[in-house]
Amino acid sequence: MQLYTVHVKGRQWLTDRIFEIRFDRPSGFDFRPGQKIAFVFEQNSRDYTLLGPAHGPELSICVRHVAGGHFSPRLAAAAPGDVFQVTAPSGFFTFKPSPRPAVFVATGTGVAPFVAFERAGVRDFHLLHGVRTAENLIYGPELAAAARAYVPCLSQPVAAGGSTVHFTGRVDAWLATRLPSGGYDFYLCGNGDMIRDVMRLIDERFHSSHVFTETFF
Amino acid sequence: MKIYTQTGDQGKTSLISGERVPKSHPRVQACGEVDELNAVVGALAAALPPGTEAVAAELRRIQSDLLDVGAWLSAAPGSDIQQQLTPLDPDLAGRIERRIDAMTPSLPELKAFILPGGHMSAAWSHVARTVCRRAERSAIALVIPETGGESQGEARNGLAPAIVFLNRLSDYFFVLARYLNHHTGIADVPWRK
Numbered sequence: 001m002q003l004y005t006v007h008v009k010g011r012q013w014l015t016d017r018i019f020e021i022r023f024d025r026p027s028g029f030d031f032r033p034g035q036k037i038a039f040v041f042e043q044n045s046r047d048y049t050l051l052g053p054a055h056g057p058e059l060s061i062c063v064r065h066v067a068g069g070h071f072s073p074r075l076a077a078a079a080p081g082d083v084f085q086v087t088a089p090s091g092f093f094t095f096k097p098s099p100r101p102a103v104f105v106a107t108g109t110g111v112a113p114f115v116a117f118e119r120a121g122v123r124d125f126h127l128l129h130g131v132r133t134a135e136n137l138i139y140g141p142e143l144a145a146a147a148r149a150y151v152p153c154l155s156q157p158v159a160a161g162g163s164t165v166h167f168t169g170r171v172d173a174w175l176a177t178r179l180p181s182g183g184y185d186f187y188l189c190g191n192g193d194m195i196r197d198v199m200r201l202i203d204e205r206f207h208s209s210h211v212f213t214e215t216f217f
Numbered sequence: 218m219k220i221y222t223q224t225g226d227q228g229k230t231s232l233i234s235g236e237r238v239p240k241s242h243p244r245v246q247a248c249g250e251v252d253e254l255n256a257v258v259g260a261l262a263a264a265l266p267p268g269t270e271a272v273a274a275e276l277r278r279i280q281s282d283l284l285d286v287g288a289w290l291s292a293a294p295g296s297d298i299q300q301q302l303t304p305l306d307p308d309l310a311g312r313i314e315r316r317i318d319a320m321t322p323s324l325p326e327l328k329a330f331i332l333p334g335g336h337m338s339a340a341w342s343h344v345a346r347t348v349c350r351r352a353e354r355s356a357i358a359l360v361i362p363e364t365g366g367e368s369q370g371e372a373r374n375g376l377a378p379a380i381v382f383l384n385r386l387s388d389y390f391f392v393l394a395r396y397l398n399h400h401t402g403i404a405d406v407p408w409r410k
Contacts, residue, residue: 032301097297098297199224200226204227
């Protein structure tokens with residue numbers, strides 16, 4: 001397995017628990033938007049989707065800091081110049097142009113591959129982003145500017161005076177009630193429960209659709 | 218990490234190219250049979266006698282090649298994903314032929330049909346041979362119009378190395394079964410009417 005050495009260039013906190021971290025880009029390190037890399041450490045590894053752009057001097061990923069986790073605290077504490085080992089990019093969760101409308105569905109940091117798609121120039125997509133609260137709608141303005149429809153789905157009620165441009169409920173509830181029947185290209189990235197529920201809905205309501213999934217746990 | 222996804226509880230599954238299809242779809246069946254073959258090769262490797270380390274290495278390589286074959290079988294013809302798959306090595310079958318040719322001179326001349334069996338590893342190799350033939354039939358059904366095959370033109374060409382590979386591979390398992398019996402001092406059992 002080919003490994004690359006990358007050095008931390010900088011980090012930006014997007015919320016109190018989610019941050020974007022940037023690395024220098026090794027020469028010859030090419031990837032397709034939507035592909036992931038694995039950070040290798042102590043006989044273990046963790047996968048993260050590259051945010052893009054696919055070309056440029058840096059690589060960046062989006063990380064949820066899990067207190068007490070095995071790896072995310074290392075990234076959260078890393079300083080510029082710190083060194084990590086990563087694998088070559090892999091995976092087939094990439095955008096496939098087609099005549100069918102594209103519907104991206106994410107939960108949490110599962111929005112990362114859709115950021116990569118957007119930064120590669122993909123436009124005119126539906127994007128549902130399921131999170132608990134509005135503060136977790138990372139990359140919202142950037143994605144909303146490129147989307148045909150950007151639908152934040154908040155599972156927790158918003159306090160009076162909060163965001164009014166969101167859907168209160170889970171992503172599958174929006175799909176069940178708001179998306180017209182038909183054939184779509186669904187791209188699902190997030191937790192297994194969301195993917196299971198949306199897949200059931202697709203089989204019931206959107207028979208001629210194609211589905212691409214990336215599950216994280 | 219949970220191994221079960223519950224996304225197939227309605228009887229459907231997804232091809233690598235995105236289509237939701239019944240689990241009885243011919244493309245899923247072909248993939249499943251290649252997967253079954255891979256599992257049998259694993260059992261064969263686990264049963265190898267001492268002194269066959271080179272065979273074990275060959276089998277590991279074959280198992281990896283079978284995963285590549287499975288990926289190609291699971292992509293609908295003409296799908297965008299085919300452009301992302303690594304093309305199958307056109308020498309897949311050639312490599313198998315060279316292994317057959319290397320084993321054959323050491324074996325007694327074959328003068329009759331033989332019964333599958335013998336050493337445990339040889340018996341597994343015969344199982345691999347028959348599962349491989351079934352996988353080959355299922356793969357061919359995907360590309361031959363007479364059997365409703367849907368892969369045409371370039372898409373069919375992409376699968377061509379896989380089909381030839383599966384054909385040679387069953388011959389390899391036949392020779393390997395004899396080789397393993399010979400290696401362990403077990404004589405072929407000829408068919409008697």
